[in-house]
Amino acid sequence: MQRSWLRDHFFNKRRKQRKQRERAFVENGGKLLEKLIVCCNGKPIPIRTFSDQQLRQATNNYSEHLGKYWYKGSFEGRIILTRHSSDYLAINDLVISAQMSAHRNVLKPIGCCLETPFPIFVYEFAANGFLxxxxxxxxxxxxxxxxxxxxxxxxxxxxxxxxxxxxxxxxxxxxxxxxxxxxxxxxxxxxxxxxxxxxxxxxxxxxxxxxxxxxxxxxxxxxxxxxxxxxxxxxxxxxxxxxxxxxxxxxxxxxxxxxxxxxxxxxxxxxxxxxxxxxxxxxxxxxxxxxxxxxxxxxxxxxxxxxxxxxxxxxxxxxxxxxxxxxxxxxxxxxxxxxxxxx
CATH class of the missing domain: 1.10.510.10 (Transferase(Phosphotransferase) domain 1)
Known part of the structure; x- marks a missing residue:
């Protein structure tokens, strides 16, 4: 009986977490799409999407903190930076970064994770750190x-x-x-x-x-x-x-x-x-x-x-x-x- 309860509790928890990720993905994805359409005049901008699990694995559960909201990780043999935000303006950051990505002196966006309550953004790594x-x-x-x-x-x-x-x-x-x-x-x-x-x-x-x-x-x-x-x-x-x-x-x-x-x-x-x-x-x-x-x-x-x-x-x-x-x-x-x- 106890084992059955634990199993049900575990699956219910997993189901709830999955629904939360799906809801966040839909909400954040809609905001991102709307902002991209308004700001980029329909021009295609290559932004890759990552799952929450992929970024946790890439950053070893965000173990290497570089300061403020930045973390270092590695994905598919490539060193990356992830940026976390707890602000409703988070989408703004990625959209303007994408618009500016052709400029030599802007940190290049790779993609984002939309499964978290506030999106997590992924950027190319800057080897020499903060100015x-x-x-x-x-x-x-x-x-x-x-x-x-x-x-x-x-x-x-x-x-x-x-x-x-x-x-x-x-x-x-x-x-x-x-x-x-x-x-x-x-x-x-x-x-x-x-x-x-x-x-x-x-x-x-x-x-x-x-x-x-x-x-x-x-x-x-x-x-x-x-x-x-x-x-x-x-x-x-x-x-x-x-x-x-x-x-x-x-x-x-x-x-x-x-x-x-x-x-x-x-x-x-x-x-x-x-x-x-x-x-x-x-x-x-x-x-x-x-x-x-x-x-x-x-x-x-x-x-x-x-x-x-x-x-x-x-x-x-x-x-x-x-x-x-x-x-x-x-x-x-x-x-x-x-x-x-x-x-």
Whole structure:
């Protein structure tokens, strides 16, 4: 009798789990299909579907956690990344990643699992991990990582700027990324940057110049002043966030864990660079590992570092109208790169 009860209990539990997976697959699949039709104009995008069991086996039950919502695994002899989300916006991430997959500097999606309450996404593996681990002084020291050389930082800035420009200009409606952050940029085996996490990205409606977003987005890292004030964003909001990103590349400082620069407790990297009373010379502002790279190119290096800082300051102007577009930012970074090569 007991054995019969256990058997029935086991099969009922398995049946319930199967129905839950089937229900999740139908619901998530419908959302994904609807979003793909709206955003991709019916263009075919190769997205593979995985079962929950396949991904558990591929990741050894998600045993190798890389940070936040990322896990490493291996499927059919190929190293993969899986990304977990507990957010209703999860579908948004995969759809925009798929739209952007042709861009060299975007983490490439492979597929997804739709059997879980919130989809799990599968991406190509980025061998050199997070950009943050190679830039933030605190992480470089703690993890014994090789700090990134200036020439590579400059190139990464230009490549990410181009990816954001692509979001703003390549589609029928501009897409605002809204998540520019060292933590959202991976590096491949050649240190080529790959942008990820389009969870909170949003399109500007046709005929509009900005878009109102969920009020919780006002707490995002590097939130622009106009987002805090009005709850609305446009392309210039990304420019502001990108300015923060440039400052972190230049200083090696994590904006939320500043260890080297002397900044007032209630101040920020942006306020520091805009306040003549606080900010110091470029030689004191820049990451010391950059300044130590080449003793004989001092004057040229100092000029390009100053140009980089000036661009970051322009991007983080309080007034959105005084900020450049991301297209202009990309061009300016390319000019600074050429100055490096010819200066």
């Amino acid at each position: 943050a681990d190679r830039i933030y002084v605190s992480r470089v020291t703690q993890g014994h990582h090789q700090p990134m050389v200036w020439e590579r930082r400059l190139k990464i800035a230009r490549q990410i700027a181009h990816a954001i420009s692509y979001l703003h200009t390549a589609f029928q409606r501009p897409v605002i990324y809204m998540a520019i952050d060292m933590e959202n940029i991976f590096l491949d085996e050649h240190d080529v940057p790959e942008l990820s996490n389009f969870l909170v990205s949003v399109s500007i409606p046709e005929g509009e110049t900005d878009v109102e977003v969920y009020h919780g987005f006002q707490n995002l890292r590097f939130c622009s002043p106009e987002l805090r004030a009005t709850g609305k964003v446009n392309e210039k909001s990304d420019v502001y966030s990108f300015g923060w990103f440039l400052l972190e590349l230049l200083t090696g400082e994590d904006s939320y864990n500043i260890t080297r620069l002397t900044i007032d407790e209630d101040s920020t990297l942006v306020a520091y660079t805009h306040d003549p009373a606080q900010s110091s010379s470029i030689n004191e502002t820049a990451d010391p590992t950059i300044l130590a790279e080449d003793g004989e190119g001092g004057a040229t290096l100092e000029q390009q570092l100053q140009a980089f800082l000036d661009l970051a300051s322009t991007c983080t102007e309080e007034d959105p109208q005084r900020r450049p577009t991301m297209v202009d930012v990309t061009k300016q970074l390319r000019r600074i790169e050429r100055f490096t090569q010819t200066g």
